[in-house]
Amino acid sequence: MQNDIREAAIGLGYIDARSVTGHPFTVWRNRLDQIPLGKYLSFEHDPVKATGWPLNKITIWVAVAPTPPVAEWPAGRGEIGGYYMSSGKRHKQNDAWEDAAEGLGYVVKRGVMLPERAAAIRAGLGVHGLNGLLLTPHKDYGSFVSIKLLLINAAPPDSARGPEHDTSPGCKQCGACRKACPKAAISEDGVDTTVCLRWYMNRLEDLPEGDYPKMGRRILGCDTCQNVCPFNAQIVKKEAPADMAEYMKLENLLTDPNIEKISKYIKLDAELVKMQALMAAANTGRADLLPLVEALANGGGTREKIARWAITRLRPSAC
Numbered sequence: 001m002q003n004d005i006r007e008a009a010i011g012l013g014y015i016d017a018r019s020v021t022g023h024p025f026t027v028w029r030n031r032l033d034q035i036p037l038g039k040y041l042s043f044e045h046d047p048v049k050a051t052g053w054p055l056n057k058i059t060i061w062v063a064v065a066p067t068p069p070v071a072e073w074p075a076g077r078g079e080i081g082g083y084y085m086s087s088g089k090r091h092k093q094n095d096a097w098e099d100a101a102e103g104l105g106y107v108v109k110r111g112v113m114l115p116e117r118a119a120a121i122r123a124g125l126g127v128h129g130l131n132g133l134l135l136t137p138h139k140d141y142g143s144f145v146s147i148k149l150l151l152i153n154a155a156p157p158d159s160a161r162g163p164e165h166d167t168s169p170g171c172k173q174c175g176a177c178r179k180a181c182p183k184a185a186i187s188e189d190g191v192d193t194t195v196c197l198r199w200y201m202n203r204l205e206d207l208p209e210g211d212y213p214k215m216g217r218r219i220l221g222c223d224t225c226q227n228v229c230p231f232n233a234q235i236v237k238k239e240a241p242a243d244m245a246e247y248m249k250l251e252n253l254l255t256d257p258n259i260e261k262i263s264k265y266i267k268l269d270a271e272l273v274k275m276q277a278l279m280a281a282a283n284t285g286r287a288d289l290l291p292l293v294e295a296l297a298n299g300g301g302t303r304e305k306i307a308r309w310a311i312t313r314l315r316p317s318a319c
C-alpha cells in the first residue's frame with residue numbers, strides 16, 4: 001500500500017523512503033525543552049495539529065537524499081558545506097515529490113514544519129549522532145543526507161512505524177566529533193547548536209572576534225564533525241564543480257560575488273559572503289588581497305569590523 005509514493009521518491013533520486021504514523025513527536029519535544037536551541041525553535045511536534053487531519057488519516061513519508069561532501073576546495077577559494085551545495089537541487093526534488101504524490105491522487109499538505117530528524121529516526125532510516133545529525137547506515141552517504149517529509153491524507157500502511165521507535169539507540173559516541181569541533185560545541189550531552197559555527201554564520205555581529213580564526217575559509221556550512229565521523233569513513237568525496245570553484249575565488253567573493261550564478265547551487269547573501277570571505281582571506285594569509293580587504297573597512301558595521309580585524313592579521317604592523 002502506498003508503494004507508488006516510495007517508487008516516486010526512488011525515481012526522483014532519494015536514497016530511501018519509508019512511512020511513519022502521525023503520532024506526536026513527544027521524545028523530540030521533551031529533548032528540545034532541555035537544550036538551549038529549544039527556545040529558538042517553534043516547530044509543531046504534533047502532526048494532527050499541524051495538518052488539521054485526524055490521526056488515522058495521516059501518513060508521513062520520510063525520505064533521505066544524498067548531500068555529498070566536496071573534497072578539499074582548491075586553494076584560494078571559500079568553502080561551502082555538502083548540505084548547502086545540494087540545496088538548489090534538493091528544493092526541486094522535494095517539490096517534485098509532492099507534485100508526484102498529488103499526481104498519484106493523494107491529498108498533500110505542503111509547507112508543514114515537523115521535526116524531520118525525529119521522523120527519520122521513527123522511520124528507522126538512521127540513528128541520532130552525538131553531533132546532532134541523523135547517521136544513516138549507508139556507507140556511501142552516512143550523515144551526508146537531507147531529510148524530506150511528505151504528509152498525505154491517507155490511513156498509514158501496516159508497515160508504517162510508530163512512536164515506539166522514537167528512542168534512538170544513538171551512535172557509539174566515539175567522541176571524534178567532540179574532539180574535532182573548532183567551537184567545542186559538542187559535549188557528552190550532544191551538540192549545542194547555539195555555539196556551532198553554522199549558528200553564527202547568520203549572526204556574525206554576535207561572533208566574538210577571538211573566534212574569527214575558527215571560521216577558517218568557510219563561507220557557508222561546516223562539515224568538520226561529519227568528516228571525522230566513522231559513519232562517513234567510506235564516503236567518496238566529489239571535486240567542487242569547475243564553475244563553483246571559479247565563483248568561490250576569494251577575490252571574486254570580496255568584490256562582486258556572482259550570486260546569480262552561485263544560486264544554481266545555493267542561495268547566498270552577498271553581504272554575508274563578503275564577511276565570511278574577509279575571514280577566509282585573513283585565515284589563509286592572503287596578503288595579496290589586502291587592497292580588497294581595505295576597501296571593505298570604512299564604516300561602523302560588522303563587515304567593517306571584520307575587515308579591520310583581517311587587516312591586522314594580514315598586515316601585523318597595522319594599528
Ligand code: SF4
Pocket residue numbers: 129130131132171172173174175176177178225228229230231
Ligand atoms: S563522530 Fe563518533 S561520537 Fe560523533 S556522531 Fe560520529 S559516531 Fe557519534
Ligand code: SF4
Pocket residue numbers: 131180181182183184185186191195196197198222223224225226
Ligand atoms: S558543524 Fe562545525 S562548529 Fe558546528 S558542531 Fe559541527 S564541527 Fe562544531
